Amino acid sequence: MDLERFKVHGEPLIYGAMISIALATIGIIIGLTYFKKWGYLWREWLTTVDHKRIGVMYILAALLMLFRGGIDAMMMRLQTAAPELKFLDAQHYNEVFTTHGLIMILFMAMPFIIGLMNVIIPLQIGARDVAFPRLNAVSFWLFFFGAMLLNISFVIGGSPDAGWSAYFPLASLEFSPTVGNNYYSLALQISGIGTLITGVNFIVTILKMRAPGMTLMKMPMFTWSVLITNIIIVFAFPVLTVALALMMFDRLFGSQFFTMANGGMDMLWANLFWVWGHPEVYIVILPAFGIYSEIIATFSKKNLYGYTSMVFSMLIISVLSFLVWAHHFYTMGQGAMVNSFFSITTMAIAVPTGVKIFNWLFTLRKGRITFTTPMLYTLAFIPIFTIGGVTGVMLAMASADYQYHNTMFLVAHFHYVLIPGAVFAVIAGFHYWFPKVFGFRLNDRLGRHAFWWIAISFNVTFFPLFFLGLMGMTRRTYTYSAETGYGPLNMLSFAGAVGLSIGFLILVYNIYWSTRYMPKDTNGDPWDGRTLEWATNSPIPAYNFAIVPKVETRDAFWSAKQDNIPLYEGNITKIHMPSNTGKPFILGVIFFVFGFSLVFSLWIPAILSGIGILIVLATMSFDRDHGFYIPAEEVIATEKKLRGETV
Amino acid sequence: MKIDASKPLEYSTEENSNKIFGFWVFLGAEIPLFATLFTVYFVMVNRFASGPSGSELFEIGPVLIETFLLLSSSFTIGLAVHAMRLGHKKAMMVFMAITLLMGLAFIGIEIDEFFTYVHEGATLQTSGFLSSLFVLLGTHGAHVSFGFLWGVVIMIQLWRQGITPATANKAFIFSLFWHFLDVVWIFIFSFVYLKGLM
Numbered sequence: 112m113d114l115e116r117f118k119v120h121g122e123p124l125i126y127g128a129m130i131s132i133a134l135a136t137i138g139i140i141i142g143l144t145y146f147k148k149w150g151y152l153w154r155e156w157l158t159t160v161d162h163k164r165i166g167v168m169y170i171l172a173a174l175l176m177l178f179r180g181g182i183d184a185m186m187m188r189l190q191t192a193a194p195e196l197k198f199l200d201a202q203h204y205n206e207v208f209t210t211h212g213l214i215m216i217l218f219m220a221m222p223f224i225i226g227l228m229n230v231i232i233p234l235q236i237g238a239r240d241v242a243f244p245r246l247n248a249v250s251f252w253l254f255f256f257g258a259m260l261l262n263i264s265f266v267i268g269g270s271p272d273a274g275w276s277a278y279f280p281l282a283s284l285e286f287s288p289t290v291g292n293n294y295y296s297l298a299l300q301i302s303g304i305g306t307l308i309t310g311v312n313f314i315v316t317i318l319k320m321r322a323p324g325m326t327l328m329k330m331p332m333f334t335w336s337v338l339i340t341n342i343i344i345v346f347a348f349p350v351l352t353v354a355l356a357l358m359m360f361d362r363l364f365g366s367q368f369f370t371m372a373n374g375g376m377d378m379l380w381a382n383l384f385w386v387w388g389h390p391e392v393y394i395v396i397l398p399a400f401g402i403y404s405e406i407i408a409t410f411s412k413k414n415l416y417g418y419t420s421m422v423f424s425m426l427i428i429s430v431l432s433f434l435v436w437a438h439h440f441y442t443m444g445q446g447a448m449v450n451s452f453f454s455i456t457t458m459a460i461a462v463p464t465g466v467k468i469f470n471w472l473f474t475l476r477k478g479r480i481t482f483t484t485p486m487l488y489t490l491a492f493i494p495i496f497t498i499g500g501v502t503g504v505m506l507a508m509a510s511a512d513y514q515y516h517n518t519m520f521l522v523a524h525f526h527y528v529l530i531p532g533a534v535f536a537v538i539a540g541f542h543y544w545f546p547k548v549f550g551f552r553l554n555d556r557l558g559r560h561a562f563w564w565i566a567i568s569f570n571v572t573f574f575p576l577f578f579l580g581l582m583g584m585t586r587r588t589y590t591y592s593a594e595t596g597y598g599p600l601n602m603l604s605f606a607g608a609v610g611l612s613i614g615f616l617i618l619v620y621n622i623y624w625s626t627r628y629m630p631k632d633t634n635g636d637p638w639d640g641r642t643l644e645w646a647t648n649s650p651i652p653a654y655n656f657a658i659v660p661k662v663e664t665r666d667a668f669w670s671a672k673q674d675n676i677p678l679y680e681g682n683i684t685k686i687h688m689p690s691n692t693g694k695p696f697i698l699g700v701i702f703f704v705f706g707f708s709l710v711f712s713l714w715i716p717a718i719l720s721g722i723g724i725l726i727v728l729a730t731m732s733f734d735r736d737h738g739f740y741i742p743a744e745e746v747i748a749t750e751k752k753l754r755g756e757t758v
Numbered sequence: 759m760k761i762d763a764s765k766p767l768e769y770s771t772e773e774n775s776n777k778i779f780g781f782w783v784f785l786g787a788e789i790p791l792f793a794t795l796f797t798v799y800f801v802m803v804n805r806f807a808s809g810p811s812g813s814e815l816f817e818i819g820p821v822l823i824e825t826f827l828l829l830s831s832s833f834t835i836g837l838a839v840h841a842m843r844l845g846h847k848k849a850m851m852v853f854m855a856i857t858l859l860m861g862l863a864f865i866g867i868e869i870d871e872f873f874t875y876v877h878e879g880a881t882l883q884t885s886g887f888l889s890s891l892f893v894l895l896g897t898h899g900a901h902v903s904f905g906f907l908w909g910v911v912i913m914i915q916l917w918r919q920g921i922t923p924a925t926a927n928k929a930f931i932f933s934l935f936w937h938f939l940d941v942v943w944i945f946i947f948s949f950v951y952l953k954g955l956m
Contacts, residue, residue: 242780243780319775319776345783346786346787346790347790349789349790350790353795354794357889360893364882364883365883367807368886368890370886373809373883373885373886374807376805383798725907729907735924
């Protein structure tokens with residue numbers, strides 16, 4: 112076997128990464144062995160089917176990826192901070208901006224959101240679990256091992272280098288002969304299957320498992336946003352599945368889909384990619400809108416203004432999201448008619464989005480506002496996101512786009528949309544729901560510090576990029592000469608990026624500090640919440656609700672507190688729970704081996720692991736474990752303990 | 759587990775009816791999957807470079823047999839579900855076995871067809887048209903093959919455990935999958951073969 116293919120040469124940075132990965136792995140193994148935590152890890156986490164724990168693992172993985180993608184970002188900003196820097200070479204820079212985009216969107220923003228929805232959705236709809244708990248674990252492990260597969264590409268074989276959109280012919284074997292884009296097609300495929308399964312799971316959960324009395328129009332806004340998001344997932348992800356499979360066939364088996372000769376068509380890739388890729392933007396942003404709606408209503412002590420228009424605006428956005436994909440390539444010669452159509456549909460998205468912005472503002476109006484950390488992120492989101500939206504409409508004009516296309520202006524635009532739209536939202540949601548999961552709040556003072564660092568530095572980092580774009584600096588440029596005059600603004604942007612890093616480090620320190628020193632919440636409702644997740648204890652017992660709640664109004668918990676409408680009726684009875692299983696984890700591991708073997712065209716291991724996947728699926732089908740019951744007495748005892756009463 | 763006797767066995771528990779609904783949602787995802795593959799095929803259909811075109815390649819004989827097999831197997835899986843509702847385990851197993859055997863024969867003919875194409879010099883690598891043809895047919899064929907294995911696993915469970923809410927649920931979901939493959943094949947038959955032969 113040709114071992115040379117596995118090696119990545121040259122850079123001290125890569126050797127550093129190899130050593131740190133090896134050290135971290137050894138450290139984890141020694142640590143787990145020393146503290147005798149292998150059994151605990153296996154029993155409580157790796158085999159869990161509890162939606163809350165799966166959600167926590169999603170969020171942990173997403174936070175890790177935030178730092179991986181963040182380091183990529185820092186390297187890019189450092190490399191371009193001044194003219195003619197030699198920190199990275201061109202190839203390494205290509206790999207860094209490709210993985211930065213991939214990781215931040217697919218392995219950070221989306222899993223963070225899926226993590227929050229895993230934790231919160233069943234609670235918000237008054238359910239004991241998701242519809243298919245074991246499949247939920249399968250989803251997580253496929254995502255996780257897909258992410259790991261992409262991450263090892265940096266040190267084994269080389270990362271993808273054709274941009275996160277992997278345009279052909281750039282991503283073809285001819286122009287990108289390393290295994291990088293094989294990793295791209297397989298890592299995304301594996302985690303994409305996981306995402307699709309999540310989509311199915313949550314659609315069924317939300318439509319079939321709501322508490323009695325919760326009609327569709329009484330669902331909390333976050334649940335609505337997640338429902339619509341998952342419908343988009345189910346319709347968009349199969350397109351990605353096909354696109355990635357065709358890419359794999361082109362690169363591994365020499366088919367002619369996207370080639371420049373023999374009847375291939377490179378624009379086919381661009382179309383397939385963005386038919387999925389544009390809805391993907393809304394997959395990360397709609398749940399964020401849901402999170403903000405919950406936070407604004409809670410901390411303004413008011414009902415959400417315009418609930419119905421909020422729901423309809425999201426539905427309209429979900430339809431439009433599938434009708435705008437060609438705005439990603441106005442300049443690639445598709446003709447005036449096509450450009451006009453996509454220009455108009457793109458601009459139309461601003462209308463329902465504007466409706467939502469006004470709904471939030473009207474909710475704030477005359478509200479009793481408390482400025483907690485999650486609320487600060489929400490309030491910062493509104494103006495920053497609006498800048499992103501307005502520049503988006505500028506880009507939507509096809510004729511004007513010939514000027515902005517492929518410049519830093521575009522980079523500034525989508526960071527102005529995605530960071531307040533998705534990153535601020537998940538951080539806000541993280542602070543907001545943290546006490547529900549762990550039973551104590553994050554420190555508000557440290558939270559505010561992190562917030563100001565992040566919010567201000569964000570603008571310092573990305574606002575200069577608008578001007579750099581208008582000055583003509585193209586994106587993905589790894590270096591430039593001093594005469595261009597791009598230097599000072601790039602330096603400013605780098606300074607902002609340093610500030611952003613400090614903000615995120617304070618955020619992490621806050622988690623550490625709060626875990627050690629914050630007092631326990633006792634009543635499970637630290638923010639005076641409105642929706643059902645606050646109606647159960649914190650931390651949440653395995654069965655979520657001792658008695659399934661009955662819903663009569665929107666914001667059921669709020670009206671239960673205000674008007675004394677009873678949420679719970681009847682007695683505690685035994686509760687059915689699914690048992691843990693190690694098979695989803697094993698399936699993930701085998702998928703990882705399968706993906707890795709295909710990346711390097713190792714056919715025998717690929718075939719063996721492919722058969723392995725089928726065998727695990729078959730044994731999962733033969734499984735006759737129907738779970739177990741928690742006896743009523745045990746439930747009563749747990750409830751008393753969580754409420755602080757002595758048993 | 760609560761069993762609701764007023765409903766058919768495959769729907770009789772909450773878990774069961776959720777699984778059936780979930781599978782419908784999954785089939786909802788299979789529609790854009792195949793729709794994308796068809797779109798790719800339609801884009802590629804005239805891009806045969808130096809390779810052969812559809813009309814030079816396709817033969818109606820084997821395709822008609824494939825069509826007959828798959829359509830009949832959709833009928834027999836329906837009979838299997840009917841037998842299941844009446845509680846006839848043996849009849850159900852026989853109909854399922856016939857279904858799977860017809861599926862196997864379908865795959866056999868398709869493999870033979872692929873061999874013939876490759877023998878005539880029409881491979882995945884030859885042209886954009888052939889790449890999209892092989893991937894579209896291959897994806898459908900892979901679904902049928904997976905369905906065959908899945909069906910065998912379900913038959914073993916039926917044989918061991920009899921018709922229970924769990925096995926009935928699995929068999930019913932399998933029948934939905936099998937009917938779906940039939941629908942996809944009708945599109946392949948009409949828009950790939952018949953149109954290609956014209």
